Amino acid sequence: MGIFINGKCRSKARLDDKTAIVTGCNTGIGKYTVMDLCRRGARVVMACRNLDKAEEAAKQIRDRLEHNQNAGKISIKHLDLSSLSSVRTCAGEILREEPCIHLLINNAGVMMCPHQLTEDGYEYQLATNHLGHFLFTLLLLPRILNSAPARVVNLSSMAHLIGSFDFDNINKKQNSLLAYARSKLSNILFSNELARRLKDTGVTVYSVHPGIVDTELDRHFDATIFSGSKAFLRSFGCLYKKTVKQGAQTTLYCALDEKTANETGLYYSDCEAAVTSPKATDPKLAKQLWDLSLQMVHWDHNTDPFKQG
Numbered sequence: 001m002g003i004f005i006n007g008k009c010r011s012k013a014r015l016d017d018k019t020a021i022v023t024g025c026n027t028g029i030g031k032y033t034v035m036d037l038c039r040r041g042a043r044v045v046m047a048c049r050n051l052d053k054a055e056e057a058a059k060q061i062r063d064r065l066e067h068n069q070n071a072g073k074i075s076i077k078h079l080d081l082s083s084l085s086s087v088r089t090c091a092g093e094i095l096r097e098e099p100c101i102h103l104l105i106n107n108a109g110v111m112m113c114p115h116q117l118t119e120d121g122y123e124y125q126l127a128t129n130h131l132g133h134f135l136f137t138l139l140l141l142p143r144i145l146n147s148a149p150a151r152v153v154n155l156s157s158m159a160h161l162i163g164s165f166d167f168d169n170i171n172k173k174q175n176s177l178l179a180y181a182r183s184k185l186s187n188i189l190f191s192n193e194l195a196r197r198l199k200d201t202g203v204t205v206y207s208v209h210p211g212i213v214d215t216e217l218d219r220h221f222d223a224t225i226f227s228g229s230k231a232f233l234r235s236f237g238c239l240y241k242k243t244v245k246q247g248a249q250t251t252l253y254c255a256l257d258e259k260t261a262n263e264t265g266l267y268y269s270d271c272e273a274a275v276t277s278p279k280a281t282d283p284k285l286a287k288q289l290w291d292l293s294l295q296m297v298h299w300d301h302n303t304d305p306f307k308q309g
Helices: 028-039 051-064 084-097 124-146 158-162 176-197 217-224 229-235 249-256 283-296
Strands: 019-023 043-048 074-078 103-106 150-155 203-209 266-269
Touching: 019 028, 019 124, 028 043, 028 051, 028 103, 028 249, 043 051, 043 084, 051 074, 074 084, 084 124, 103 124, 103 249, 124 150, 124 176, 124 203, 124 283, 150 176, 150 249, 158 176, 176 203, 176 283, 203 249, 249 266
Parallel strands: 019 043, 019 103, 043 074, 103 150, 150 203, 203 266
Antiparallel strands: none
């Protein structure tokens, strides 16, 4: 358990007859989030890249909740956020099967990976952490609007504080930390612009810093920092890292709390609104990123994502 103060979601809200989608949730805070939502009665769609791990996580959650007669159901979909084709396929399957979407939690992410380009030609962290979720959200948005009141929660990070953009060379190679920070700044800018466009629709949007959590996000540290760095940092992790339960609290707070139902477009840390960098609240930068992201995901401009469906 970390030594820092940890916020706690205290909402007792039930989610019976509600549908939630959580990305990247076969482990870590995503897995805990699924369990909490399912315990509250939600039907939860786990959208994950590794189906075997997702199936095992779902089994563990079902076993944990087997004596809870009011628990919801879990289904699994394949989603590789680094692939625009995979994102479209997954969204299409969900839209065919789910008549309502009340909660979308864009939880998946990668951190400080070695530099590489995706099959679509984009820097891997930007593609996975931002572009994939950007496209996934827009594809599902008509159904989310039709299900209002509904919420969209995007996981970001305090790393956004050092993020920056070169829009003339969005794919430029930079060190893994700065590339990660750029993707996390993108999450907040996307949330802000989405919230602005969804004003008065009944769909609210939140961006979240979960804290420094004991998860598998450090899997690339030996390759991108120095050999042995992962073991070194983990040896002191008990002093500063949150457990996955603690790390999931701000996500759950934004997804469930009665107070946050009346808030949108804010950034949260430890279950309260927090301050972002000036760049993260720049509406011109948010609009510029939105327009560029539409181009990068090859969005059909004849399709209006803000039309209910």
